[in-house]
Amino acid sequence: MRDAPILLVEDNPDDITLTLRAFAKNGVGNEIVVLTDGELLLTRLLPADGTSPLRPAIILMDIHLPKFSGLELLQRIRSDERTRYVPVIMLTTSTEERDVVASYQLGANSFVCKPVAYDEFLRTVRTLSAYWLDINKRCPSSECPP
Amino acid sequence: MMGASHRVVAMVTLVVTVAIAVLAAGLVIGDAAALGLGLPAVAVLGGAGLLIARTAARDEHALAHARAVEREARADADRLLKVIDNTSAVIYMRDVRGRYLLVNRQYEQLFGVRREDLVGLTDHDLFAKPVADAFRANDLKALAQETPTVMEEAAPQPDGTHTYITVKYPITDVDGHPYAVCGISTDITDRKRAEEQVRRLNAELEHRVRERTVELEASTRELDAFAYSVSHDLRAPLRTLNGFSEALLEDYSARLDQTGRDYLRRIGAAADRMGGLIDDLLNLSRASRAELRRRPVDLTALAEQIADELSHADPDRKVELTVQRGLACMGDSALLELVLRNLLSNAWKFTSRRATARIDVGAVRDRSADDGAVSDDGASGVFYVRDNGVGFDEAYAHKLFVPFQRLHPAIDFSGNGVGLAIVARVVARHHGRIWAEGTPGQGAAFYFTVDARPGTDGS
Missing domain, CATH: 1.10.287 (Helix Hairpins)
Structure with a gap:
């Protein structure tokens, strides 16, 4: 899945810069589409106006976002046939158990805490992209639409 | 009957008196003729007297019996009256139409009436209509039952309304038809108020x-x-x-x-x-x-797992770490893991300058608690984590469990002084105690107990 774009749903500009840098540092060549709020995400993923929807390799989603929380967005993504099986990785600062539990209950594929130490974050991004972009085999699109 | 027996006695007395008088007259006169005349008369009179006397004696016997029966009945009634008059319960009997047949002294005193004045009256003559209606309804309810009915009743009294617990039951005639209802009411006002x-x-x-x-x-x-x-x-x-x-x-x-x-x-x-x-x-x-979930916790397994993690994270350290077998208690596994993790991490950290570091996890008998104690297998009692590290000055022991208090300079040992505060908090939530012993340069020992009794959260 090195050709499909990575969707980063994040509103903190510092976090956006640091995350983009981490992907670049780890040699991830995928296009990274950054969306800063949930409304934008829904428009791109589930367009109502007939434009072709974005089909990302993975969605990296923060929980605290303007307009819709990451958990609300997750619920919307999972309840639509077109996006039911797209891998969603919660990438958040929260270590609260309730966020972890709610994420999995709503169908998140993974829950990753952003560490404070940047070198640690670099390792996290490396592992994460290696797994989700290379190792993980996605469901064939004939059976579960991309 | 009483009059008849009196008459018999009077007659017998009369006959005997006449006979004695005739005899006495003959003796006094001393006259043979008189005696001759007198003796048959005396004999006749005496015979009549004896006859009457014998009959009278039979009557007298029956009479005495009747008197005894009557006395007995009166004594019976008297005894019963004493029983019902000398109880604190209020006792009364009303006929099927609600008219009073009987009340005890307590009733008289309570309502300031005399029993002879009550005969023929109903509750509607004595109480306000709602009260009387309620009593009557209860009477009718009791009359409809064969067994005693228990109910609560309220009666107005000078110091306010009193509450009674009342037993009412029907009184039946020989044919089994109820003709009256008897009530026994006990004042439970004080109990009610309490x-x-x-x-x-x-x-x-x-x-x-x-x-x-x-x-x-x-x-x-x-x-x-x-x-x-x-x-x-x-x-x-x-x-x-x-x-x-x-x-x-x-x-x-x-x-x-x-x-x-x-x-x-x-x-x-x-x-x-x-x-x-x-x-x-x-x-x-x-x-x-965090919600406290009390379950059996295998502290030995927890301590060993943490020790493994510490060794893996720091493979160059040589630490002799022993964990006693069978350490167990009732508690929240996740929280107790925090306790062991913090204590073991501290021991690990503060023994870092020892050539041969030693850390022991175990349990000792709790001497301060009578029921604590328990078994040599380490189940319950006082748990400890002991090391031969840098130790601490006991003069500062009171600061150990306070958040952000540190006894060692950050340059020597990292840490922010929250770990032991967490430990103390968890132990407190388990109703346990925690204390420490230490000597500078010779190591430290941390002891804690966990209350085995399930109960309210100690937080």
Whole structure:
């Protein structure tokens, strides 16, 4: 899945810069589409106006976002046939158990805490992209639409 | 009957008296003729007298019997009357139409009436209509039952309405038809008032508990929201600090001199430290907030697992670490793991300068508690984590469990002084005790107990 774009749903500009840098540092060549709020995400993923929807390799989603929380967005993504099986990785600062539990209950594929130490974050991004972009085999699109 | 027996006695007395008089007259006169005349008369009179006397004696016997029976009956009635008159219960009997047949003295005193005045009256002659109606309804209810009926009744008295617990039952004639109802009422006003008092106090208490609970829930929610915000919002800027100082070091290293790079490292390290501090604070808050789930906990397994993790993370250290077999207690596994993790990490850290570091986890008998004690297999009792590290000065022991208090300079041993506060918090929530013994340069021992009894959360 090195050709499909990575969707980063994040509103903190510092976090956006640091995350983009981490992907670049780890040699991830995928296009990274950054969306800063949930409304934008829904428009791109589930367009109502007939434009072709974005089909990302993975969605990296923060929980605290303007307009819709990451958990609300997750619920919307999972309840639509077109996006039911797209891998969603919660990438958040929260270590609260309730966020972890709610994420999995709503169908998140993974829950990753952003560490404070940047070198640690670099390792996290490396592992994460290696797994989700290379190792993980996605469901064939004939059976579960991309 | 009484009059008839009197007449018999009078007649016998008369006959005997006449006979004696005739005899006496003959004797006094001394006249044979008179005696001759007199003797047949005396004999006749005497015979008649004897006859009457014998008959009278038979009557007298029956009479005595009747008197005895009557006395007995009267004594019986008297005894029963004494019983019903000398009880604190109010006793009364009314016929099927509600007219009084009988009341006891308690009734007379209570309502200020005399029993002879009551005969023929009904409750409607004595009480206000609603009260009388209620009594009558209860009478009718009791009359419809074969067995005694228990009910609560209210009766007006000079000092207010009294509550009675009343037993009512029908009185039946020989054919089994009820002709009256008997009631026995016991004043339970005091009990009622006490009950009312208890109920009121309970209600007040419940109300207060509810209020406090609401307050407590609000403050817990606040704390929760605060912790949540700390968890998320305070860490984000730290990531920025750490991330960009790292980026600067990587991308602009050539344009900075040694001092400039050192400053950047300090910024990154400080942000990292604060991140750790926030994690510890959250753990402390979680140790207080997390719901306590009491289950059997295998402390030996927990300690061994943590020891393994410590060795893996620090493979160059040589530490003789022993964990006693069979350490177990009832408690919250996740929270007790925090206790062992903090105590073992401390022991690990403070023995780092020992050539041969030693850490022992075990249990000893609890001497201070009678029931504590228990078994040599280490189940319950006092658990300990002991090391031969740098130890501490017991003069500062009271500061050990206070958040952010440190007994060693940060330059020697890292840490922010929250670990033992977490430990103390968890132990307190298990109704346990924690204390420490130490000697500078010779090691430290931390002891804790866990209350085995399931009960309310100690927080």
